[in-house]
Amino acid sequence: MIGVYVHIPYCLKKCRYCDFCSIPIDETAGRYRSAVCGEIALSKAKYPDERVKTVFFGGGTPTALPPEDLVSILDAIRTAFPVEPDAEISIECNPKTIGFEGLRMLHDAGFNRLSIGLQTTQNALLKRIGRVHTFEEFLATYKAARDAGFTNINIDLMHGLPGQTQADYLDAIRTVAALEPTHISAYSLILEEGTPLYDDVIARRETLPDPDAVADMEDAGMDLLEALGYRRYEVSNFAKPGFECRHNLIYWHNEPYLGLGVAAHSSMIEDGFWVRFSNESSIPAYLKKLEKGKLPRAERIITNTFEQMFESIMLGLRLVKGIDRKVFFDRFGCDVIETYREAYDKNDRFGFWDHSDPARLRLNRLGMDHLDAVLRDFRERRLIDFLR
Amino acid sequence: MNFDPNLIRNFSIIAHIDHGKSTLADRMMELTDTVAKRDMEEQLLDSMDIERERGITIKASAVRMFYHHTDGKTYMFNLIDTPGHVDFNYEVSRALAACEGAVLVVDATQGIEAQTLANVYLAVDNGLEVLPVINKVDLPSAEPERVIREIEDVIGIPAEDAPCISAKTGLNVEQVLARIVDTIPAPTGDPDAPLKALIFDCFYDNYKGALSYVRIFDGTVQAGTRIRSMATGNEFDVTEVGVFAPTWKPVDQLTAGEVGYIAASIKSVAETKVGDTITTANRPTKEALPGYKQANSMVFCGVYPADGAHYDDLKEALDKLKLNDASLSYEHETSAALGYGFRCGFLGLLHMEIITERLEREFDLDLVTTAPSVVYRVHTLDGRDLVIDNPTNLPNAAEIDYMEEPMVKATIMTPSEYVGTIMELCQNNRGVFIDMQYIEADRVNLHYVLPLNEIIYDFFDSLKSRSRGYASFDYELSGYEKSDLVRLDFLLNGEMCDALSTIVHKDRAYAKGRAVAEKLKDVIPRQQFEIPVQAAIGSKIIARETVKAVRKDVLAKCYGGDITRKKKLLEKQKEGKKRMRQVGSVAVPSDAFMSVLRING
Numbered sequence: 001m002i003g004v005y006v007h008i009p010y011c012l013k014k015c016r017y018c019d020f021c022s023i024p025i026d027e028t029a030g031r032y033r034s035a036v037c038g039e040i041a042l043s044k045a046k047y048p049d050e051r052v053k054t055v056f057f058g059g060g061t062p063t064a065l066p067p068e069d070l071v072s073i074l075d076a077i078r079t080a081f082p083v084e085p086d087a088e089i090s091i092e093c094n095p096k097t098i099g100f101e102g103l104r105m106l107h108d109a110g111f112n113r114l115s116i117g118l119q120t121t122q123n124a125l126l127k128r129i130g131r132v133h134t135f136e137e138f139l140a141t142y143k144a145a146r147d148a149g150f151t152n153i154n155i156d157l158m159h160g161l162p163g164q165t166q167a168d169y170l171d172a173i174r175t176v177a178a179l180e181p182t183h184i185s186a187y188s189l190i191l192e193e194g195t196p197l198y199d200d201v202i203a204r205r206e207t208l209p210d211p212d213a214v215a216d217m218e219d220a221g222m223d224l225l226e227a228l229g230y231r232r233y234e235v236s237n238f239a240k241p242g243f244e245c246r247h248n249l250i251y252w253h254n255e256p257y258l259g260l261g262v263a264a265h266s267s268m269i270e271d272g273f274w275v276r277f278s279n280e281s282s283i284p285a286y287l288k289k290l291e292k293g294k295l296p297r298a299e300r301i302i303t304n305t306f307e308q309m310f311e312s313i314m315l316g317l318r319l320v321k322g323i324d325r326k327v328f329f330d331r332f333g334c335d336v337i338e339t340y341r342e343a344y345d346k347n348d349r350f351g352f353w354d355h356s357d358p359a360r361l362r363l364n365r366l367g368m369d370h371l372d373a374v375l376r377d378f379r380e381r382r383l384i385d386f387l388r
Numbered sequence: 389m390n391f392d393p394n395l396i397r398n399f400s401i402i403a404h405i406d407h408g409k410s411t412l413a414d415r416m417m418e419l420t421d422t423v424a425k426r427d428m429e430e431q432l433l434d435s436m437d438i439e440r441e442r443g444i445t446i447k448a449s450a451v452r453m454f455y456h457h458t459d460g461k462t463y464m465f466n467l468i469d470t471p472g473h474v475d476f477n478y479e480v481s482r483a484l485a486a487c488e489g490a491v492l493v494v495d496a497t498q499g500i501e502a503q504t505l506a507n508v509y510l511a512v513d514n515g516l517e518v519l520p521v522i523n524k525v526d527l528p529s530a531e532p533e534r535v536i537r538e539i540e541d542v543i544g545i546p547a548e549d550a551p552c553i554s555a556k557t558g559l560n561v562e563q564v565l566a567r568i569v570d571t572i573p574a575p576t577g578d579p580d581a582p583l584k585a586l587i588f589d590c591f592y593d594n595y596k597g598a599l600s601y602v603r604i605f606d607g608t609v610q611a612g613t614r615i616r617s618m619a620t621g622n623e624f625d626v627t628e629v630g631v632f633a634p635t636w637k638p639v640d641q642l643t644a645g646e647v648g649y650i651a652a653s654i655k656s657v658a659e660t661k662v663g664d665t666i667t668t669a670n671r672p673t674k675e676a677l678p679g680y681k682q683a684n685s686m687v688f689c690g691v692y693p694a695d696g697a698h699y700d701d702l703k704e705a706l707d708k709l710k711l712n713d714a715s716l717s718y719e720h721e722t723s724a725a726l727g728y729g730f731r732c733g734f735l736g737l738l739h740m741e742i743i744t745e746r747l748e749r750e751f752d753l754d755l756v757t758t759a760p761s762v763v764y765r766v767h768t769l770d771g772r773d774l775v776i777d778n779p780t781n782l783p784n785a786a787e788i789d790y791m792e793e794p795m796v797k798a799t800i801m802t803p804s805e806y807v808g809t810i811m812e813l814c815q816n817n818r819g820v821f822i823d824m825q826y827i828e829a830d831r832v833n834l835h836y837v838l839p840l841n842e843i844i845y846d847f848f849d850s851l852k853s854r855s856r857g858y859a860s861f862d863y864e865l866s867g868y869e870k871s872d873l874v875r876l877d878f879l880l881n882g883e884m885c886d887a888l889s890t891i892v893h894k895d896r897a898y899a900k901g902r903a904v905a906e907k908l909k910d911v912i913p914r915q916q917f918e919i920p921v922q923a924a925i926g927s928k929i930i931a932r933e934t935v936k937a938v939r940k941d942v943l944a945k946c947y948g949g950d951i952t953r954k955k956k957l958l959e960k961q962k963e964g965k966k967r968m969r970q971v972g973s974v975a976v977p978s979d980a981f982m983s984v985l986r987i988n989g
Binding site: 187188189211215236248252264265267276310311314315318350370372373379 | 915916917938939940941942943944945946947948949951952954955958959961962965
């Protein structure tokens with residue numbers, strides 16, 4: 001059972017902080033749909049027996065494409081692979097890119113989860129980070145989605161934005177929670193090299209709140225979300241009970257998934273080997289390979305057991321529930337704590353582990369704040385020592 | 389066939405940094421066709437990168453030139469270049485001892501500086517004839533008459549007919565060559581007497597072994613001669629003798645009055661000591677030349693590989709540098725904080741900087757160096773006398789009767805407007821005023837006795853900044869004095885970090901402790917937990933700062949496409965951490981150990 005991810009690389013306009021693979025919609029968009037459908041057909045030939053338990057259309061802004069195209073890609077997936085009847089089928093959208101009619105078409109075609117990029121509710125801040133919509137335009141999209149039949153909806157929020165105060169952020173959470181979405185993603189802004197925002201910050205044309213202020217915002221936001229009934233289940237993700245994103249859980253459980261579209265990444269089992277591979281990251285290169293009838297692979301890495309173990313920890317510790325020690329043992333034949341005893345003990349001294357359930361390896365809230373430091377300690381374990 | 393000693397002139401050039409010594413030497417070599425102009429590398433004598441970059445001479449070197457005088461005769465000039473820094477005072481004195489004269493170069497826009505004065509006195513003490521030359525007369529701000537007066541008043545040598553030159557443009561450099569012949573005496577010495585040669589420098593060559601750079605006072609030496617060191621008694625067979633033309637050029641023999649090198653399959657420069665006298669084994673000279681001293685390290689510091697795995701590489705690099713630098717000393721030491729490394733001894737702070745820089749550059753090593761220390765004498769209550777060059781080895785305060793620290797006699801020359809601020813600086817550094825002399829209406833010569841400990845850190849930099857670069861500084865060791873000293877320790881997260889300990893005067897301990905703790909707070913990156921930084925004397929905490937804990941060290945997003953990237957990012961972060969030393973539970977950046985020095989206590 002796998003998850004399928006479809007990358008749609010188009011946007012109305014790229015936001016100032018964004019380093020994802022996206023471009024303004026152009027004449028390649030027409031060829032893109034058929035290229036992805038071609039990739040689905042080729043993938044079917046390579047993995048004839050796979051079954052699909054989740055589908056996720058991400059971007060970019062998937063709804064920058066006409067809804068007909070999106071539906072025909074989903075249909076192609078259903079034709080090629082058996083999709084479980086209760087499969088979670090998500091799609092991301094941004095305000096201003098789709099209206100009621102389009103949303104209804106998506107819903108009727110089988111999309112049952114919608115993720116809306118809002119980021120914040122203050123129009124001045126939205127403008128400052130280069131979003132093309134206002135809060136009011138988001139509200140219109142949200143209402144249209146409800147009217148079209150979507151009941152499982154995520155809203156993306158961000159904190160640590162230029163000019164944002166803690167009051168702004170908490171206000172955004174309250175406003176959004178009042179709409180009662182099932183899921184809220186709350187990301188801390190990551191300043192990525194090569195983005196316009198990065199250049200502005202470096203040139204001191206723009207300033208970000210200082211890291212301690214961002215940490216305060218994040219902590220206060222977390223408390224508020226929990227108080228409003230949104231349970232934190234991953235570093236940046238909160239959901240009403242039972243509405244955790246099943247597709248994203250596949251990543252964090254280190255389970256197989258197939259990525260379709262430009263720059264998409266996959267993790268699949270091929271002939272018993274775990275393989276991570278990525279697609280061509282430029283649209284022309286991606287289209288060209290598929291138009292020649294070839295899979296658009298750019299890189300391919302076989303992940304050995306030792307690396308898989310580390311990846312399972314790196315991803316699993318992002319979850320509040322942490323890692324199920326039995327699942328880990330069944331997959332790798334060793335106990336996660338015993339194998340990484342030194343890293344475990346060191347971080348135990350820091351008081352980072354949650355000991356409430358001995359069947360799981362999980363960080364407490366303080367530990368999750370230091371996840372990268374914890375992972376660096378786990379990374380100290382070398383393959384050579386493991387083999388001994 | 390030997391060159392007529394009456395036609396030989398052996399001399400060196402004395403000048404302050406930037407007054408034009410190397411440029412003048414270059415012009416001389418051009419005028420005497422010693423090197424073709426096209427082969428000239430800027431400032432040929434300073435051959436190490438560091439020397440060229442810093443504009444200073446670290447090692448002595450020599451060059452032979454032939455000058456066709458207006459009297460129709462051809463003279464052999466041996467120019468012996470001297471190091472230009474107080475750390476190398478002894479080397480300078482030996483190089484001067486190899487000469488009959490010295491050309492004193494003074495910048496017409498500046499005047500005499502403290503360092504120049506010290507070296508002129510050294511020259512006079514060695515019985516050298518001093519030929520003053522006024523340089524940079526082409527500059528608009530040149531005041532040759534004032535500078536000539538200053539030379540006469542301060543040094544007390546006639547200077548009214550000193551050549552006024554521009555080494556840069558070549559103006560009147562010819563005059564300098566002629567005056568060298570007329571002013572500086574020819575060497576005396578008996579080529580038939582037993583060999584008596586002064587080693588003024590040495591150099592290690594991979595093929596020839598350690599070369600002794602020598603001035604022959606009496607006798608003759610050639611390949612096959614069995615020579616003896618009068619300082620050590622060691623004997624060697626000469627394999628080659630040669631001259632500096634300007635690179636090594638073998639000759640049949642070196643004879644009284646000449647300057648050249650001797651190769652004798654000597655394995656290390658440590659066996660060919662600067663200042664030593666070489667003679668023949670079967671017919672030794674009766675008396676060695678005076679002035680030989682064992683080089684003593686004045687400043688010590690711990691040198692550690694940033695990555696403990698490179699200890700052997702560091703050892704090998706030190707062994708190699710030692711081949712060519714007898715004044716460098718080192719022995720293995722272990723630090724609780726830094727692991728395996730070396731306690732290294734240097735002639736002074738510049739020497740220390742040069743060696744550590746060469747280790748990093750030429751041997752591609754990442755180093756952690758600890759705060760430099762001088763050598764203290766410690767007298768314990770049970771009657772032991774200890775010599776301490778590492779604060780860690782200081783006995784408990786309860787066991788110490790009293791301590792002594794090395795003092796220097798400092799000479800500072802400065803325009804009079806900066807006297808106030810410089811006196812304040814000296815006072816702040818526990819200086820004791822001796823006297824002040826007016827050289828001219830607006831220039832003074834200040835004398836102070838200062839603890840060496842106070843001037844090895846940033847005294848020179850402070851002096852320069854307080855005087856806008858105009859003050860110059862020289863010092864000589866003046867002995868040991870009883871002093872109220874304590875060891876200042878630093879604790880990170882409650883654990884003592886031995887590599888940060890220093891010995892300081894009791895009155896300064898509080899200020900220094902506070903300043904270093906503050907500095908450490910800034911240079912130690914925030915970690916997973918709060919880190920108290922404490923300064924302590926014995927068990928008493930005198931200052932405390934806190935490095936706050938990191939709040940968030942977690943990437944907000946990690947989905948399917950981020951996984952490989954995320955792993956790379958973790959690896960990169962780990963590399964960054966590698967450049968830190970783990971002191972107990974605390975990761976400390978390598979440069980923190982040295983940065984604590986840059987404190988104006």
